[in-house]
Amino acid sequence: MSATESEPVHFNPLLPGYMEDPYSHHAEVRASAPVQNIFERWGLFRYDDCFQLLRDPSMSVEDRNSDILEGERAAQADAVAESLGVSPERDLSMLNVDPPDHTRLRRLVSKAFTPRSIEELRPVIQRLVDEQLDTVAADGGGDLVAQLAFPLPFDVITEMLGMPDADKETIKIWSGHMVKAIDPIISEEEMRLAFESGIEMDAHINKVIEWKRANPADDLLTRMIEAEEDGDRLSTAELNAQITLLFIAGHETTVNLIGTGFYELMRNPDQLSVWRDDLDVAVNAVDELLRYVSPVQMSRRVALTDVEFSGVEIPARAFVLAVLASANRDPEKFGADADQLDLRRASAGQHVAFGSGAHYCLGASLAKLEAQVALTSLVERFPHATLAGDPIWNGRINLRGLESLPVSV
Numbered sequence: 001m002s003a004t005e006s007e008p009v010h011f012n013p014l015l016p017g018y019m020e021d022p023y024s025h026h027a028e029v030r031a032s033a034p035v036q037n038i039f040e041r042w043g044l045f046r047y048d049d050c051f052q053l054l055r056d057p058s059m060s061v062e063d064r065n066s067d068i069l070e071g072e073r074a075a076q077a078d079a080v081a082e083s084l085g086v087s088p089e090r091d092l093s094m095l096n097v098d099p100p101d102h103t104r105l106r107r108l109v110s111k112a113f114t115p116r117s118i119e120e121l122r123p124v125i126q127r128l129v130d131e132q133l134d135t136v137a138a139d140g141g142g143d144l145v146a147q148l149a150f151p152l153p154f155d156v157i158t159e160m161l162g163m164p165d166a167d168k169e170t171i172k173i174w175s176g177h178m179v180k181a182i183d184p185i186i187s188e189e190e191m192r193l194a195f196e197s198g199i200e201m202d203a204h205i206n207k208v209i210e211w212k213r214a215n216p217a218d219d220l221l222t223r224m225i226e227a228e229e230d231g232d233r234l235s236t237a238e239l240n241a242q243i244t245l246l247f248i249a250g251h252e253t254t255v256n257l258i259g260t261g262f263y264e265l266m267r268n269p270d271q272l273s274v275w276r277d278d279l280d281v282a283v284n285a286v287d288e289l290l291r292y293v294s295p296v297q298m299s300r301r302v303a304l305t306d307v308e309f310s311g312v313e314i315p316a317r318a319f320v321l322a323v324l325a326s327a328n329r330d331p332e333k334f335g336a337d338a339d340q341l342d343l344r345r346a347s348a349g350q351h352v353a354f355g356s357g358a359h360y361c362l363g364a365s366l367a368k369l370e371a372q373v374a375l376t377s378l379v380e381r382f383p384h385a386t387l388a389g390d391p392i393w394n395g396r397i398n399l400r401g402l403e404s405l406p407v408s409v
């Protein structure tokens with residue numbers, strides 16, 4: 001039956017098997033109803049539509065411009081906030097504000113993230129990777145998420161910001177609960193945990209700021225605090241929001257690129273050999289893995305005016321989801337072999353895994369460098385790694401990745 005004759009396929013990330021393989025479901029949706037209304041939002045599944053959405057300056061990233069605030073999910077959030085005795089506050093991180101605030105906030109931190117500043121971190125990253133992999137080698141294997149994919153980006157962003165030593169496990173739990181809140185569907189319990197962890201994280205960041213005021217150094221936190229002390233460049237609430245964003249975005253995404261990336265290489269041994277036999281493929285290979293695993297599977301905007309995607313009218317104030325993971329596997333963009341991992345793919349760099357336009361990922365160079373160093377070292381040192389147990393998925397629809405990847409080397 002052709003797509004026109006059949007019922008449209010509705011996007012449903014709660015389907016059994018979705019965590020292991022969201023892509024075959026995306027493909028069905030993309031072929032059948034690539035622009036559709038789901039859970040009070042509009043979903044876009046084609047590359048061209050997602051690209052247009054992300055680059056459209058008339059799109060907002062501020063939820064308050066959306067009717068979703070009156071919807072079911074907003075009511076759920078209000079109920080949880082009320083039961084905890086807090087009021088849901090506007091998120092002032094750059095990811096969630098429009099120009100001119102966005103421009104000012106992004107400019108304040110962007111110098112630390114230029115490709116040149118990032119390249120200077122290469123020796124630090126290589127040392128961290130070598131240390132972790134020495135342990136894996138000595139033990140004959142281990143969990144590559146717990147031992148490499150998680151601690152590497154966490155330690156690098158901690159170092160860049162100049163955060164004090166803190167209990168990594170506790171922070172990992174808070175940040176895991178917080179990022180669950182950006183899934184398109186969550187339970188009331190998950191919403192409650194996200195709120196509670198947000199409150200804990202907020203208190204922690206406030207303590208970090210106080211500590212750093214007393215212990216300034218040559219780091220990003222000190223530079224941001226100076227901007228706040230300057231008065232009109234950054235408010236205290238904005239300072240707190242940018243630190244939280246950088247800290248969380250700095251590790252909750254790259255972990256998935258490295259963890260799921262290596263898993264996909266293990267599942268595609270011919271591609272692992274391509275990398276091992278030609279280490280110069282690393283730059284293109286990481287772009288191809290970004291396309292293939294989309295560590296951030298979706299991104300959202302609010303339409304400020306009526307707008308059309310693939311012939312479908314979307315009204316002003318609608319909440320629109322760009323399903324980046326689907327865009328990155330769209331055969332109209334990447335060809336009939338879009339579902340194949342091909343580390344030499346010429347168009348790999350055209351993925352939208354980092355978004356596009358004004359909010360294009362600020363940490364893209366950092367994430368790519370971390371993945372190039374980590375995965376090149378893994379491929380070089382453990383080309384014959386085998387699974388030592390079932391990999392466990394993290395249960396997140398948006399920041400999809402592995403919770404653990406047990407291997408023998």
Ligand code: HEM
Pocket residue numbers: 054094095096106157245246247249250251253254257294295296299300352353354355356358359360361362363364366367
């Ligand atoms: C593989 C790893 C990563 C992926 C896939 C990723 C993905 C993304 C995406 C898709 C966006 C845009 C969201 C939108 O348009 O709505 C974004 C924004 C952002 N990312 Fe990343 N990211 C990664 C790593 C990082 C790292 C390491 C940092 C470092 C701190 C970072 C910091 C940010 C920031 C600050 C923004 C907001 C930019 C803005 O609003 O102007 N990301 N990221």
